[in-house]
Amino acid sequence: MNIVEIQHNFNGQPVKRSSTVGIVIHHSDTDFDAGAATIHQWHLARYDVINGQKVYWKGIGYNYVIRMDGMIETGRPIDTIGSHAGPTANGKTIGVCLSGNFEKFEPTDEQYQALAELVQYIRGTYGDIPVSGHRDWMQTDCPGSNFDFDRLNAMLVGQWEGEEQMDAVKIVVNGYPIDGHIYRDQSFAPVRQIVEMMGGSVTWDEASRTVVVQNYNGPVRVVVKGKEVPGVLSNGKSFGAIRELATALGANVRWDDANKTVFVE
Numbered sequence: 001m002n003i004v005e006i007q008h009n010f011n012g013q014p015v016k017r018s019s020t021v022g023i024v025i026h027h028s029d030t031d032f033d034a035g036a037a038t039i040h041q042w043h044l045a046r047y048d049v050i051n052g053q054k055v056y057w058k059g060i061g062y063n064y065v066i067r068m069d070g071m072i073e074t075g076r077p078i079d080t081i082g083s084h085a086g087p088t089a090n091g092k093t094i095g096v097c098l099s100g101n102f103e104k105f106e107p108t109d110e111q112y113q114a115l116a117e118l119v120q121y122i123r124g125t126y127g128d129i130p131v132s133g134h135r136d137w138m139q140t141d142c143p144g145s146n147f148d149f150d151r152l153n154a155m156l157v158g159q160w161e162g163e164e165q166m167d168a169v170k171i172v173v174n175g176y177p178i179d180g181h182i183y184r185d186q187s188f189a190p191v192r193q194i195v196e197m198m199g200g201s202v203t204w205d206e207a208s209r210t211v212v213v214q215n216y217n218g219p220v221r222v223v224v225k226g227k228e229v230p231g232v233l234s235n236g237k238s239f240g241a242i243r244e245l246a247t248a249l250g251a252n253v254r255w256d257d258a259n260k261t262v263f264v265e
């Protein structure tokens, strides 16, 4: 984790918090990668009206800003009251702002990674305090509909396995086209469909989890005639690596690069 200490000239001394019960996540609501120094300038110009008097903010309202490249920058000192989620939350939470507009696009992988590390770091000092969004405290969309709390929570308990894109590929079996995927540079075909098309059958062995079909994407064991072939689950379907699958079934595989098509004959 990389925390860059930014020296802000505050308009008055930030006040220490007496309790810390949570971490509040924000987005900067900007299309560009706003840094802590820039946000500090914006927030110096903001004020609340208290008893008819303008009371200007002391400066940046967040305790941390996470840039799009995952760099963490300091805002108000970690143990001081911020201006980020209204009077109820400000006095007892730590505000973390991720640069970007997550109504329009998603946080970067680097931002999620830095945020997970920052949360662990804060919890090292303040205990296992919960993480919430600005919208949990006030009427706002912040931190945006593309901010994925499930992903953050999975990362925090070490259960995030990442997203991997699977591109579609055409597979033609004995002249009949079926839909497959390219995953990690291998073509995968739906196991049951291709095996049945080639005169075989698929059995489902619960005990050994030989072929699994469920709403889960990821690696799966596929065994064809006693030979294990690389397999993957996508949207509840098992896919076996087409070359290994066809070879195990005694067929030939030909890749037509021009048409991005696998022929099984």
Ligand SMILES: [Zn+2]
Pocket (backbone or CB within 6 Å): 025, 026, 027, 084, 134, 142, 143
């Ligand atoms: Zn916010």
